Amino acid sequence: MKSRKQIVVFLAIAMLTTVRFGFAQEKDCGAEPPKNYDTFMLKRLKSITDNGNKALATPVSLPIQHHVSRNSSGGSPAVSSAQIQNVMDELNATYAPMNISFHEYAPTKYIDKTSWNNSFNKSNDSQLVQYEVAEAINIFYFSEVTSGSSTICGFAKFPGTGNRAILDASCSQNGSTSSHELGHYFSILHTHSTSNGRELVQRTNCSSAGDFFCDTPADPRLSGLVNSSCNYTGTATDANGDQYQPDVNNVMSYTRKSCRTGGFSSQQQNAIVASLESDRSYLTSPTNPPVCTTINNFPYSESFESGLGDWTNATGDDIEWTRDSNGTPSSGTGPSTAQNGSFYLYTEASTNVTPAGSPNKTAILNSPCIDLPQASNMSLEFGYHMLGRDIGTIEVLISTNDGTSYTSIWSQNGDKGDTWNQAIVNLSGYSGVIKLQFKGTTGASWRSDMAIDNIKIKETTTNPSSCNGITSFPYSESFESGIGEWTQETSDNINWTVDSNGTPSSSTGPSSATNGSNYIFTEASGSGNGYPNKVALLTSPCVDLTNESNAELSFDYHMYGSNMGTLEVRVSTNDGVNWTTAWSKNGNQGNSWSSQTVNLSAYSGSTIKLQLKGTTGSSYRSDMAIDNLKITSGAADSDLADNETHTTNQKITIYPNPITSGSLSIQRSGFSKNGEKTQITITDFLGKTIDVVNSNNETTAYDVSNLSNGVYFIIINNKEGQVTRKFIKR
Numbered sequence: 001m002k003s004r005k006q007i008v009v010f011l012a013i014a015m016l017t018t019v020r021f022g023f024a025q026e027k028d029c030g031a032e033p034p035k036n037y038d039t040f041m042l043k044r045l046k047s048i049t050d051n052g053n054k055a056l057a058t059p060v061s062l063p064i065q066h067h068v069s070r071n072s073s074g075g076s077p078a079v080s081s082a083q084i085q086n087v088m089d090e091l092n093a094t095y096a097p098m099n100i101s102f103h104e105y106a107p108t109k110y111i112d113k114t115s116w117n118n119s120f121n122k123s124n125d126s127q128l129v130q131y132e133v134a135e136a137i138n139i140f141y142f143s144e145v146t147s148g149s150s151t152i153c154g155f156a157k158f159p160g161t162g163n164r165a166i167l168d169a170s171c172s173q174n175g176s177t178s179s180h181e182l183g184h185y186f187s188i189l190h191t192h193s194t195s196n197g198r199e200l201v202q203r204t205n206c207s208s209a210g211d212f213f214c215d216t217p218a219d220p221r222l223s224g225l226v227n228s229s230c231n232y233t234g235t236a237t238d239a240n241g242d243q244y245q246p247d248v249n250n251v252m253s254y255t256r257k258s259c260r261t262g263g264f265s266s267q268q269q270n271a272i273v274a275s276l277e278s279d280r281s282y283l284t285s286p287t288n289p290p291v292c293t294t295i296n297n298f299p300y301s302e303s304f305e306s307g308l309g310d311w312t313n314a315t316g317d318d319i320e321w322t323r324d325s326n327g328t329p330s331s332g333t334g335p336s337t338a339q340n341g342s343f344y345l346y347t348e349a350s351t352n353v354t355p356a357g358s359p360n361k362t363a364i365l366n367s368p369c370i371d372l373p374q375a376s377n378m379s380l381e382f383g384y385h386m387l388g389r390d391i392g393t394i395e396v397l398i399s400t401n402d403g404t405s406y407t408s409i410w411s412q413n414g415d416k417g418d419t420w421n422q423a424i425v426n427l428s429g430y431s432g433v434i435k436l437q438f439k440g441t442t443g444a445s446w447r448s449d450m451a452i453d454n455i456k457i458k459e460t461t462t463n464p465s466s467c468n469g470i471t472s473f474p475y476s477e478s479f480e481s482g483i484g485e486w487t488q489e490t491s492d493n494i495n496w497t498v499d500s501n502g503t504p505s506s507s508t509g510p511s512s513a514t515n516g517s518n519y520i521f522t523e524a525s526g527s528g529n530g531y532p533n534k535v536a537l538l539t540s541p542c543v544d545l546t547n548e549s550n551a552e553l554s555f556d557y558h559m560y561g562s563n564m565g566t567l568e569v570r571v572s573t574n575d576g577v578n579w580t581t582a583w584s585k586n587g588n589q590g591n592s593w594s595s596q597t598v599n600l601s602a603y604s605g606s607t608i609k610l611q612l613k614g615t616t617g618s619s620y621r622s623d624m625a626i627d628n629l630k631i632t633s634g635a636a637d638s639d640l641a642d643n644e645t646h647t648t649n650q651k652i653t654i655y656p657n658p659i660t661s662g663s664l665s666i667q668r669s670g671f672s673k674n675g676e677k678t679q680i681t682i683t684d685f686l687g688k689t690i691d692v693v694n695s696n697n698e699t700t701a702y703d704v705s706n707l708s709n710g711v712y713f714i715i716i717n718n719k720e721g722q723v724t725r726k727f728i729k730r
Contacts, residue, residue, distance in 0.1 A: 334449030469541025
C-alpha cells in the first residue's frame with residue numbers, strides 16, 4: 001500500500017502536468033514554408049508599408065472547392081454539408097476586415113478511398129493535385145490527418161508550392177483552424193516562426209526575424225502555455241533576458257484553438273491582400289491560372305509509383321488516364337506489367353463502364369510546368385504499350401504559352417504488339433517554360449487500352465565522335481570464347497550466361513547451339529531471383545555505320561517454355577543514354593531455334609550500340625537463348641526494298657546516293673514517255689510523307705537541305721504505274 005506521502009506527491013505531479021502540459025495534446029499545424037521563404041517574405045514586405053490599406057478597394061468573393069473523403073463504397077464522409085457551412089461562416093467572419101469573402105465554387109467533390117478517409121498522411125500530399133480545380137481554393141477534408149506518426153490539424157500550401165489546404169475533420173469545426181491554414185495559403189507564417197531567427201521581445205529585429213511583422217509580439221511558441229481563460233502562463237525569456245508577452249488571440253499562433261479570436265494583425269492583413277493581388281491573383285481573374293509546380297531539375301523521372309505525381313488529368317476530355325498494375329481488366333489489350341516498377345497509366349476502353357471508354361474517346365494528361373534550360377539538348381523519353389486489334393492513337397503535345405494552345409510533336413497509332421516500346425522525343429528546339437500533354441484516343445472497340453510509363457526528361461548526349469568497337473563487316477559472334485566485346489549491364493537483375501548442351505531446367509531452353517558449341521541464355525530459375533519479370537541486358541560495343549548504307553543484324557533465338565517472357569533488340573544512337581526497341585518477341589515459340597533479321601538502315605551514317613534485353617516470365621520455364629549473331633552491310637544499292645508495280649520499259653536513276661547536301665537528281669527515262677504529269681512523293685523511313693512534287697520532266701532536282709540525316713523513300717507515280725526508290729541523307 002502506498003504511503004500518504006507518495007500519494008500526495010503523485011497527485012501534485014499529476015496536477016502540475018495537467019496545468020503545464022494538459023493542452024499540449026491539441027493537434028498542431030503541419031504547414032511548412034518552402035526553402036528560402038525568408039528571402040521571399042523580406043522582398044514582399046519591402047513593398048508593403050505599415051500604414052498601407054489593409055482592405056481591398058473593392059470587395060471580392062473568392063471561390064472555394066470543397067473535397068470530402070469517404071470510404072471506397074461512398075459512405076462515411078469526413079464532414080457533412082452543415083459542417084462545410086460552418087467552415088464558410090468562420091472564413092467569412094475572419095477575412096471580412098479585408099473586404100474578402102468566400103463562396104462555394106461548385107458542388108462538393110468526393111474522394112472515395114477508405115485508407116485516406118481513415119487517416120491521410122502528409123506524405124501523400126502530391127497525389128491531391130489530380131483532384132484540384134485550378135481557379136479555386138481547394139480545401140480537402142479527411143477524418144484524420146497525420147504527419148509521420150503524429151496527428152495534426154491540417155496544413156496548407158504556401159504561395160508557389162500548391163493550391164490547396166488540408167483539414168482534419170474535427171479541427172475544421174473548432175472555429176479557427178480553417179482561417180489559420182488559409183493564412184499560410186496567403187503567405188503568413190506562424191507568430192512563433194524562427195525561419196530567419198527568433199524575434200526579440202523589444203522588437204529590434206521584428207522586420208527581419210520571427211514572422212517578419214512588427215505588430216505581432218515576439219512569441220515563444222504557445223503550445224500548452226495558455227490556460228482556459230486565454231491567459232499566457234509561461235515564464236520564458238528571450239536572448240536578452242526579457243520575458244515574452246505574446247498575443248494569445250492571434251489566429252496564426254499556437255494558443256488554444258478557442259482563444260484565436262483576434263483575427264489577423266494589421267500587417268498580416270496587408271500581406272494577405274498583397275498575396276491575393278499577386279501570388280493568388282488567379283482567384284479573382286479566372287483566366288489567369290495559378291503558378292504551377294515547376295520541373296527544373298534534370299534528369300527528371302516519373303513512373304507513377306506513388307500516384308500521378310505533379311501530373312494531372314485534364315477536364316473537358318472524355319475519360320481519364322488511370323493508374324494500374326498487373327494488367328488491365330480486358331483480355332487481349334493493355335499491358336500485364338509496368339515497364340518500370342509496379343505501376344503505369346492506361347486508358348480504359350471498355351464500353352460497359354461509365355463513362356464509356358470507346359469508340360474514339362479522348363484522355364488527356366497534363367504535365368506541370370517544365371523549365372527547360374537555354375541552349376540544351378533535352379529530350380522526353382517514355383515507354384508506351386499499344387496492344388489490341390482496335391488500338392487508337394497516342395500523341396505527345398507541347399505548349400509554350402502556359403497551356404493556351406498545344407502542338408503535336410509525336411504520335412503513334414495501331415497495334416504495336418504485347419510489348420513496351422520506347423519513345424524519344426527531341427525537345428532541343430524549346431527552352432524556357434513549357435507544358436506537355438499525353439493524349440490518348442481509343443479505337444473502335446474495347447480492345448484499345450493504351451499505356452504509358454517511365455517518363456523521363458533529360459539531356460541527350462551527342463553521338464560519339466569515334467568508335468573503337470565494331471568497325472568492319474561482316475561481323476559475327478557465336479560466344480565460343482565468352483561474350484567477346486559485349487558487356488553485361490549492372491543495372492539489370494540477372495546476366496546472360498554462356499552455356500552449351502542444355503540449360504539446367506527441364507522443358508525450357510535449348511539443348512544445343514546453332515553455330516559451334518556455345519550460346520548465351522537467361523537462367524530463370526528461382527522465384528524472386530530468376531523470375532518473375534527479371535531483366536538481363538547485354539550491350540554491344542559501338543557499331544560504326546558512318547559509311548554503311550544497308551546494315552542488318554541477324555541472329556538465332558530460342559524461346560521455349562510455358563511461361564516464356566519477352567526478348568528485345570534495342571538500339572542507342574547516343575552511347576547508351578537512350579534506347580529504342582527495334583524488334584521484340586514474347587511467349588513460347590516452341591522447342592526449336594528461329595532466325596531473325598533486323599534492318600539497321602535507319603541508322604546509316606551514325607554510330608550506334610545494340611542491346612539484347614531478355615525479360616523472364618512468370619516461372620522458371622522461361623529460359624531464352626541467343627546464338628550466331630551477325631552484323632552485315634551491303635553497298636549503297638538503291639534497289640533494296642524498292643517496289644515496282646508497272647511493266648513499262650523504264651529506267652529510274654537517283655544520284656548522288658548517299659547524298660550529304662545540295663540537290664538529288666531523279667531521272668525517270670522512259671517512265672513518263674507520254675509526257676503526262678508525274679507525282680513524286682518523299683517519305684521518311686516509317687512511311688510518313690515529307691513532301692510531294694509534281695513534274696513533267698524526265699529529270700527532277702530535289703533539294704535535300706531541309707532533310708535530317710537518315711533513310712528516305714521516293715515514290716514515283718503516274719498512270720503507267722508506281723516505282724519506289726530509297727536514298728540516304730548523311
